[in-house]
Amino acid sequence: MNKRSIRQFWDMVIALVLSLILFFVSDEVAINFFGLELIIALIPLMWLALRHGAPSAIISGLLVGIIQGVLNGGLDDGLVLIVQWIAPILAVGVTGLFAKYTQKTLNNKRYSSTYLNIFTGSFLALILFIAIRQLIVPFALGEEVLFEFNNLNHWLGLLLSWLLSASVLVLLARFMPQTIIPKRSKYLSRKETSSLLND
Numbered sequence: 001m002n003k004r005s006i007r008q009f010w011d012m013v014i015a016l017v018l019s020l021i022l023f024f025v026s027d028e029v030a031i032n033f034f035g036l037e038l039i040i041a042l043i044p045l046m047w048l049a050l051r052h053g054a055p056s057a058i059i060s061g062l063l064v065g066i067i068q069g070v071l072n073g074g075l076d077d078g079l080v081l082i083v084q085w086i087a088p089i090l091a092v093g094v095t096g097l098f099a100k101y102t103q104k105t106l107n108n109k110r111y112s113s114t115y116l117n118i119f120t121g122s123f124l125a126l127i128l129f130i131a132i133r134q135l136i137v138p139f140a141l142g143e144e145v146l147f148e149f150n151n152l153n154h155w156l157g158l159l160l161s162w163l164l165s166a167s168v169l170v171l172l173a174r175f176m177p178q179t180i181i182p183k184r185s186k187y188l189s190r191k192e193t194s195s196l197l198n199d
Contacts, residue, residue, distance in 0.1 A: 004184050008052050011182070016060045018044035023068055029088075029133065036157040042129060043165050045092040046122050050103075050169065050180055053187075054096025061089040083137045091128035095121035100187040106173050106180055107192050115170050122166040130158060 022041035023029065030037035045064070049057035065086035072085070098121035105113035134146035147154055172179045184190065 004182070004186075007182055008056060011048055011051060012056050012060045015044040015048035015057070016063055019060070019064045020067060023064070030157070030161075033157075033160070035153055036160060037154070038157060038164065039126060039129065039161040040164060042089070042092050042125060043168055045089070046095045046125055046165060047169060047172065047179070049092060049094075049096035049125075050099050050118065050121065051182055052096075053099045054093040057096050058090055058093040061092050062086060065089040080141075083140065084133065087137070088129050088133035091132055092125045094128055095125045097121065102173070103181045103185055103187045104192075106177055107188055111174065114173055115166075118169045118173060119162075119166045122169060123162050126158065126162050126165065 019041050022044070025031065026039075026041055029041065030039050032038075045057050045061050048060055065088075066081070068089075069081035069085035098117040102114055102117040102121070105111075105117065130147060138145045169180075181188065
């Protein structure tokens, strides 16, 4: 393994562990905050997706989903494990579609474009996660959907989850750009990464 692969491996481990810790302190998938459900356990996986792209986030998300499913229901029903835990978490991979331009704009200090990429990627990841876990999966299993469209708290919880997730990632990008752009990033030329490190 080269240095970039080793760094990517350890970043995947870090994201996996942090995500599991945040899931552990959550009530299944969300923290109850004054009646609002805040989804924060996806933030480490979003960070990984922006740093290394969708494949790394999907692999780590797959492992997080398996571990969460086993801890919450065991391996008795593989279908439930896949549809209730693994499939929703894999949605975080969509954030990785914004990795290239997040890193390029951040490297060029075009912060407004960087922020737009981060906010868009995190929003899509959360929307897909909620759609799969709270709408599609219950509907497919013949159960009552969990997301109530006429419930203001559900919408406020989604909004706050998005703002919190994106804000954490934006702060990392703005004040610690090296946490978003790894050395020898596959999205930047060697010259570009050298200029970033010399700033």
